Amino acid sequence: MGKQKKQKKYATMKRMISLKDQRIKEQDRAKTQKKKKEDPSVIKEQEVAKHPSCMFFQYNTQLGPPYYILVDTNFINFSIKAKLDVVQSMMDCLYAKCVPCITDCVMAELEKLGMKFRVALRIAKDPRFDRLPCSHKGTYADDCLVQRVTQHKCYIVATVDRDLKRRIRKIPGVPIMYISNHSSSNNSGKNHSSITLDVRSANSRRTTFSQNLELLSISVWDAVFLGLTPRP
Known part of the structure; x- marks a missing residue:
C-alpha cells in the first residue's frame, strides 16, 4: 500500500520564541521595546563637520604639481572615442606633470565589460598610470572615488558621468576634469575634443x-x- 498524503492543518500558527529566551540577543530585545517620546523643549545637539586644514581661504593647498588625477571608467572610454591621449591631454590642460591614478574598482569594472572594451583596459594598464589598492568590499567605482576624495583632498577627479559629477560637486575643494567638444572656427563643420577643468x-x-x-x-x-x- 502507498503512503497516505499528509493534509495541511488549517489556521495553524507557528510557535514563537519568547523575549526572555537566551537565544535572543540583547540588540533584538532592544528593537522590540517601545521608543520613548522625545521632548520638543529639549535642545538637540548636532555635530558639525570641521573644514579640512588644507582649505586655506579659496585655495586647496594640497593640490599642486605633480597633479594626481583619479580616472573613472567612462573617462577612458570617451577619450578613446575622442581620439585623445589621456596623459598628454591632461598635461596640455594643466600645463604641469599629471599622474593618472586608477583604483582596483575601476580596473575591475573594465575587466567585467569584456572584449568590447579591451582597448580601454590596455590603456588602464599603462605604466604611466598609478594603481591604487582598495580595501573596501564591492567593486562599485563611484562610491570608491567619492569615499577616497572625501578622505584625501589631494586628487582631481576625471569623469564624464553626470551623477558622479553631482556627488563630487557637494565635496568642497575637489576639482573635476571632463572631456568637452568644441566646434571649429572655420566652416569645415568638424568638432574637436579636449580635456577641460571644471570651475x-x-x-x-x-x-x-x-x-x-x-x-x-x-x-x-x-x-x-x-x-x-x-x-x-
Whole structure:
C-alpha cells in the first residue's frame, strides 16, 4: 500500500520564541521595546563637520604639481572615442606633470565589460598610470572615488558621468576634469575634443566663505552689512 498524503492543518500558527529566551540577543530585545517620546523643549545637539586644514581661504593647498588625477571608467572610454591621449591631454590642460591614478574598482569594472572594451583596459594598464589598492568590499567605482576624495583632498577627479559629477560637486575643494567638444572656427563643420577643468563648485565657494568669516571673527549678518557675500 502507498503512503497516505499528509493534509495541511488549517489556521495553524507557528510557535514563537519568547523575549526572555537566551537565544535572543540583547540588540533584538532592544528593537522590540517601545521608543520613548522625545521632548520638543529639549535642545538637540548636532555635530558639525570641521573644514579640512588644507582649505586655506579659496585655495586647496594640497593640490599642486605633480597633479594626481583619479580616472573613472567612462573617462577612458570617451577619450578613446575622442581620439585623445589621456596623459598628454591632461598635461596640455594643466600645463604641469599629471599622474593618472586608477583604483582596483575601476580596473575591475573594465575587466567585467569584456572584449568590447579591451582597448580601454590596455590603456588602464599603462605604466604611466598609478594603481591604487582598495580595501573596501564591492567593486562599485563611484562610491570608491567619492569615499577616497572625501578622505584625501589631494586628487582631481576625471569623469564624464553626470551623477558622479553631482556627488563630487557637494565635496568642497575637489576639482573635476571632463572631456568637452568644441566646434571649429572655420566652416569645415568638424568638432574637436579636449580635456577641460571644471570651475569651483558653489559648495566650495560657500565653505571657503564661511571659513574666511571664522578666521576673521565676523558674523554672517556683519558680512551681509559690509557687502562681503560669496561670488556666484
